[in-house]
Amino acid sequence: MVGREALRRAYLLAGVVALAGTLITGCADGQSRQGTSPAGEQPLKGGLRDLMTRLSAAGPAAEYLEYGDMAHWRALGAVTDQGPGKGPWQSAVLSGFGDIAMRAEALAGPTGINAYLADRGVIIGTPPNTALRVEGGIDAGAVHDKLVALGAKPRTIGGQEGLSMAADHAVSMDGPLTRLGLLNQLNQVVVTGEVLAAGSAASPVAAALGGDAPLSGSADHAAVAECLGDVAAATILAPAQPGGVKLYGVGLRKPAAATDQPVNVVCVLPRIAEVGKTFTERFTGDAKVGAGTLSALTDAIDHDQVGTAYRATMKLKPGGSVMLAHQLMIRNELAALADPAAPGNPLDLLKPTPVLTRLTRPGPLAQPMIRRGSYWESPSWSFPQRLTVDLGSTLGVKRLVLRLPPAMSWAARTQTLSVRTSTDGTTYRTAVESGDHPFDPAPGNKVTITLPDTIAARYLRLDVTGNTGWAAAQLSELEAYSS
Known part of the structure; x- marks a missing residue:
């Protein structure tokens, strides 16, 4: 421990804690031959590619x-x-x-x-x-x-x-x-x-408002937009850290009727040649996502190539969420299935897992180190849920700060949870009894929990029994303070 004023910030980035999340995103039906648009698709008027201009x-x-x-x-x-x-x-x-x-x-x-x-x-x-x-x-x-x-x-x-x-x-x-x-x-x-x-x-x-150089003029972004096709919802993301992938794109293809089967599109623009082979081999029904596999969430996954981008088209099973592909990307599961620099099965994490940590002096909290909307989520409709974090070494813990994603994409909610601690990962003691903890976007979507006493702990465990905003436990960041 680095003195009573030491602070260990444990960032819960998607894919680094014991993930068992239900995933949501969507796409549409239809495939295309390499270098062509999906069959029957006409140039978009007023769609994603037009707006990019x-x-x-x-x-x-x-x-x-x-x-x-x-x-x-x-x-x-x-x-x-x-x-x-x-x-x-x-x-x-x-x-x-x-x-x-x-x-x-x-x-x-x-x-x-x-x-x-x-x-x-x-x-x-x-x-x-x-x-x-x-x-x-x-x-x-x-x-x-x-x-x-x-x-x-x-x-x-x-x-x-x-x-x-x-x-x-x-x-x-x-x-x-x-x-x-x-x-x-x-x-x-x-x-x-x-x-x-x-x-x-x-x-x-x-x-x-635009400028002299429109986003549609970027060859990379234009390639991903072309790959996504005619979508009703889509996200294009540049990885935060350089790797084998330049851009990811996920989308929900436009359903023609409210009763249509949802179809999700995943597009990967490679920086290195190995990405195509990795994406095709890993992004299959056998891929582990959340608590299960993609086959449990999809009826079919088809691969093709559109220009320089590699594409997977997923027909989602009826009754599930229509936004699966977006959640795969937000939780970094897509990166694990597309980038050869990522481990082949990084999401099979059903035990306490070390998370990214750093020491810093007390003071104003830095902006959360998360991408927009990045968070951990448990399986839905299955309370209670448990999240265990390994701090890496035993520290004197007096105060916790829990965060949810930025207010631009989240509403207020209350999560009911208790806090338990352990030095060995086996025997846990209750530090804070179960109670309601409101997360409000206006003051920053954070909750501060003060322990009755400074407790020596390496492992922190949150047992969540309710969430008024969604039928699952949710968290983006946990900070453990020694005072």
């Missing part, structure tokens, strides 16, 4: 892009202007809109913004440099006047007349945005015609 390649969209086609969900009857209905597609309709859709009812009156009236939406970048672009269903004059009434001031953003609710990245805990259930997603806004661009700072908002 209005995003800057020099901005944060190059590292993360999350797209959603709200117009398609309305046509399908999955949503109305009042919000989502019932049915299997509901986990997909928020893609590209995040909290703007989740808080649509609260936002519509005071701001004039209703995500469910939009045509398309896209979220770009990773926290804190993120922005949102909404196309269609926007009355620029009404939105402008309502934001001004809330206190917005004029500001030039990306060479256009915009509005500023607060300084870049600022959060006002008693300001108008937090009262509407947001954090700082509307700090900086440009609204013109039927387009809204907004974010916590001016720079990413300017990138969402």
Whole structure:
């Protein structure tokens, strides 16, 4: 131990703890021959590839892009202007809109913004440099006047007349945005015609407005978009660390009817030649994901190549989530199945597993070291659930901080849990009895748990018996303090 002020931060990145998660994502039916589009597919008008022509390649969209086609969900009857209905597609309709859709009812009156009236939406970048672009269903004059009434001031953003609710990245805990259930997603806004661009700072908002070099002009991003095809929800991600893969793309193909079988597409753009062979051999029904295999979640997995990208098309089993491919990517399971630098079976972790740790001095907490939305999730509908973390050595633990992902994609929830500790991984003692712990995006989606006494522990165990936000235990980061 490094003295009473030592701090060990244990980051729970997807794929490094005892994963047993249920996975969600979606895609659509149809295959293509190498170098061609899926059979019968026509050039997109107003889809993902078209929207990429209005995003800057020099901005944060190059590292993360999350797209959603709200117009398609309305046509399908999955949503109305009042919000989502019932049915299997509901986990997909928020893609590209995040909290703007989740808080649509609260936002519509005071701001004039209703995500469910939009045509398309896209979220770009990773926290804190993120922005949102909404196309269609926007009355620029009404939105402008309502934001001004809330206190917005004029500001030039990306060479256009915009509005500023607060300084870049600022959060006002008693300001108008937090009262509407947001954090700082509307700090900086440009609204013109039927387009809204907004974010916590001016720079990413300017990138969402476009630039001289559009994202569609990036050969790599264009290749992944071409591979994904006609999608209703999609994410394109550049790996945080250089490896064998340049870009990952996952998507839910547009269902033609509400009763269609969901089809997910996974696209991998290689940096090295070995990626194609690795992806084809590992990404099969036998691949271990969460508590089971892909065969338990899919009826079929077909591989092909579209230009320079390798593609897997998954027909999902009825009754499951339609967003499986997205969760494979978020939890780093996709990287393990596509990148030859990753271990062949890194997810068969059903015992306490060392996690990434580092020592630092006390003080303001650094921004969580997670990708947007990265988190661990237990199997659904199966409480109680247990998460065990190995700190690597015995420390004096007095205080824990638990975190969930950034507020842009999460809503408030309460998890019921207890804390137990052990020095040997076999015998555990109860440090904190079971209780309700609220996670609120407004103050940072974190929970602090103070132990009654400083306890010598190497292993920390959370036993979770309930979650008001989802039928599973969820966690992104655990920090263990000695004081």
